[in-house]
Amino acid sequence: MRALLRRAAGAIFGAKKTVVPSPAPAPRAADPKTFELAADQVRYTPDAAKLPESSKDIPNDDKQVVGQDDALKAIRFGLEMKPDHYNLFVAGADGGGRAMAVRRILSEIAPTMKTPNDLVAATNFADKDVPVVLEFAPGKGAAFADGVEGFVENLKERLPARLQSGSAAQKKQALMDKVQAAAAKLQADFDAKIASIRLVGGKFGVHVKASQTSKGIQIALAVAFAGAPLTQQDVGAKVAAGAFTAAEFAQAQAELAEKKGGILEEYQVMLRASLQMTQKVQGLIEQIDAQAVAAVVTEHANELAQAVVNGPATAADKAFQKRAQERDAELNEALQLFGRQKFGSFTVAVKAGMGQDGPVVAAVPAFEGVPLTDAKAVAALIEAGKFTRKQYEEAAAEIAKKAKAIQDKMAEFVAATRKEQEALQAKKPKAGPEAHRAVAYIQSMAQFAASNYKIFLGPIKETDDESGLKPVPGSRPLDPADFFRVSVLVDNARQKGAPVVFEQNPTYENLFGAADANDRSMIIPSVGLVKTAGPGGPTLKAGAFLKANGGFLVLSAMDALKNPAVWPALMRAVRSGQAEIAEGGLLGVASMKGDIYQVPGKVKVVLIGSPMVQMLLAKHDEDFVANFQSVAQFQPTIKITEEAVGGFLNFLKHAVVGSAGEVLDMTRGAMGRVLEQAARLADSNKQFTSQFGALYGLLQEATYWAQKSGRDMIQASDVDTALTAKSDREDVHYQRMRELYQKNVFRVDTEGSAVGQINGLAVMGSHGVQMRITFVASPGAPGIVSVDKDAGRTGPDFNKALGNEYGFLMNEFGQKKALRAQIRVSYEQNYGGIDGDSSTSTTLYGILSALSGVPISQKFAVTGSADQFGNVQAIGGVNEKIEGFFALCNHRGLTGDQGVIIPKTNVGNLQLSPEVAQAIKDGRFHIYAVDTVAQGMEILTGVAYQTIKEKAAARLDDMGKPDPTTKPGPGSNYTRP
Secondary structure, three states, X not given: OHHHHHHHHHHHHOOOOOOOOOOOOOOOOOOHHHOEOOHHHOOOOOOHHHOOOEHHHOOOOOOOOOOOXXXXXXXXXXXXXXXXXXXXXXXXXXXXXXXXXXXXXXXHHHHHOOOOOEEEEEOOXXXXXXXXXXXXXXXXXXXXXXXXXXXXXXXXXXXXXXXXXXXXXXXXXXXXXXXXXXXXXXXXXXXXXXXXXXXXXXXEEEEEEEEEEOOEEEEEEEEXXXXXXXXXXXXXXXXXXXXXXXXXXXXXXXXXXHHHHHXXXXXXXXXXXXXXXXXXXXXXXXXXXXXXXXXXXHHHHHHHHHHHHHOOOOHHHHHHHHHHHHHHHHHHHHHHHHHHOOEOOEEEEEEEEEEOOEEEEEEEEEEOOEEOOOHHHHHHHHHOOOOOHHHHHHHHHHHHHHHHHHHHHHHHXXXXXXXXHHHHHHHOOOOOHHHHHHHHHHHHHHHHHHHOHHHHOOOOOOOEOOOOEEEOOOOOOOOHHHHOOEEEEEOOOOOOOOOEEEXXXXXXXXXXXXXXXXXXXXXXXXXXXXXXXXXXXXXXXOXXXXXXXXXXXXXXXXXXXXOOOHHHHHHHHHHXXXXXXXXXXXXXXXXXXXXXXXXXXXXXXXXXXXXXXXXXXXXXXXXXXXXXXXXXXXXXXEEOOHHHHHHHHHHHHHHHHOOOOOOOEEEHHXXXXXXXXXHHHOOOOOEEEOOHHHHHHHHHHHHHHHHHOOOOEEOHHHHHHHHHHHHHHXXXXXHHHHHHHHXXXXXXXXXXXXXXXXXXXXXXXXXXXEEEEEEEEEEOOOEEEEHHHXXXXXXXXXXXXXXXXXXXXXXXXXXXXXXXXXXXXXEOOOOOOEOOOOOHHHHHHXXXXXXXXXXXXXXXXXXXXXXXXXXXXXXXXXXXXXXXXHHHHHHHOOOOOOEEEEEHHHHHHOOOOHHHHHHHHOXXXXXXXXXXXXXXXXXXXXXXXXXXXXXXXXXXXXXXXXOOOOOOOOOOOEOOO
16 A cells, blocks of 8 residues: 555656765775886897807998998088088087098098199299298109209209319310410519610619509519619629719619609509400400300200109100100210211211201211312312322212111101100190299299309308307307208198198197297307308298198197197188298297298188087187088087997907907807997987097996906996996995985885975986985965075076976966965075986975875986976986885895886986896886876875866965964065066
């Protein structure tokens, strides 16, 4: 019945059943495993099966540059660009293969280029203080210098002999004989006139005596008796003997006094005539000497010019000379046979030479050794019955016929020789303007030598009688070679293509050379020692810049900047195309006393340096900007590929082969560990470092430890020992810090949970350290207060991060109402400075915990930058930071749930130690990679971010309610504007 009533009531009133909705499920935190990294994500390990058994099995191929394709293209572009201002800067880290790459590409480019000319500096005979710079075909510069030396030596040897013998000497002697005969006749005529003068009726004569004094020729007249001059004693004796009386002698003196003027005038006439004749003859002798000198000088100058233009004899030249000599020998033999031949009663008088129209062979009959060239003489001999006219004419006709045959043969030989010479000359390159300039210089040198030929004839006088200038006792006397200075600046005799000069020590002298003024030390009485300019001017010595003329100069930018005076001079040389050679080198530049000599040089300069140096130069040096318009940037890392692995194996092979025993061969395991370290140096599991130099040092140290253990090959354990030992040597301070953390003197919790406390990570040296960061949230002036910033221990990047952190809070909680909370942040036990933004996410986690009251698990350490929207951003030193926290946890005992939270964008930077990677593989340690602060917060707390956010918002709302009992707190050091 009751059931029926209930059904009836329901039907009448239409009652509905009320459904109470169940509460929504509470938000749940994401599973941390979603963000956890596997062991193969935290470390690159090469495939051992693809590595050779040992480094002995690696082919010894040429050195390779891998992973730098863009840089190699840029290098080639810069080296092949022709304009002067496209010099090249190759930027990259030390040990990255920059120099090897430049050397490799230059080895391909330079040999295909033209070999540049030699450069020679020589005495300028117009202005000895400014040397002449000459160009010669490659290899001819040294030949020119040797030729000038031979030119001087030949003149020293031949000129004295030429002037003192031969036809020149004969002509001079003939002139001197004429002069002496004429002088003797003048003297005889004068003597006869003197002898004709009689005094006192012929009883006395006149005696004339001429003597040379410092004032000139002095003439003394005396009364003579019996042909001899009378002295005062002679007069007394003669008077006593009755030869003449005193009165007669007095009269003779009086008559001589009257005639003295006429006698002296006669003597002066004779003297002037003799002097004029001597001067005339001396002029003729000088002309003879000048002609003889000119002939000798011209001969040797022509030889030098011929060598400069045509160069050393080639095989073809020698073959041609041999054929010409054979033809000459054949003609000479024919002429000699002809000259010995008889034609009846006649022999032959023959002469051969070159006429205006070609070769000429002139031959006439000779009788009894006398050439019959005069018709009257022939007629007289016929008249005398020596021979008949018919005999003469037949002989003459036969001789003419024979001479014509030889002349035709001679003409044939001359034509053939000339044709071959022209063909040979046509095959040789035509002399360029540099050869013409060299020939012009040789002509000026010959003119100087001919005009100053006396320097070749004996000791050269340096003393100046007027000033008293004279050489220092014991100094080397002047030599003719001192007047002819030649400096071979660049010798490209052995160069094939353009030169490539790597200057390892670019001092001023090494780069630009130096000049020697060749001054002579002289003495001036009452003044002392003085320097006088050498007669041939300065000698120049080239440096690397000029040696690279026509090619490439490669040097370190930093070395050029560090060496005194080098950088400004290098920029001037690049800008002007002229090297500055300073007298005395760097000392002359510094003292500003030496002369500067500019020598043209077309050089492409390649500077190798760091990106920082390139950037600073580009910003501050206008010359650099204008003239180094090619830049090649070497990347600090190389993508890990099979090609890259092959390149590193090639490097390992060359490290062993080229080390002369400093690097041992390696096992497969050792090579694998080196490759892993190459990735670690790049802070990557996707990239290798490009700094091969750092790896070479590792190989040397691993060799040391292998040898200490008595091994002849490097094993993986030796590489590990080398790495550990290096770390222990270089980070002694860290060892002390690690002990303080292990003993918890520096407090860091690795277990339990806490509100407003988190483990941050930092890097000290090459190691990671932990830092406990605490947070307090309370009502007060809104903002974030950094205790460390108040203490003046923070840097600009850290301070910027404070702004990002407050921006995050405003974005999350301050969109509709103002924030009224003050959060105080302290990096506990921090006694040094703090900078960087890598703890931004860490700080946000701590702030959220302090605001929400949700505890953070202390088994984690955290690192990561963050933006104002809570996106977690990459940081540096991720491997060191993880390993530092792992070391602390491992020391205290791994619990199996400890780990580190990192930015997801840093996963590619992970190259953790084998120990950490193994712990991750075994599940004893964990790495979590997150994109957002929300993800990290859920891992740290195990609480959904939405819940944390709601609790934080509620707390902020409570702080925003006015409380009349609350006094304003201290202002924040980052508050909302």
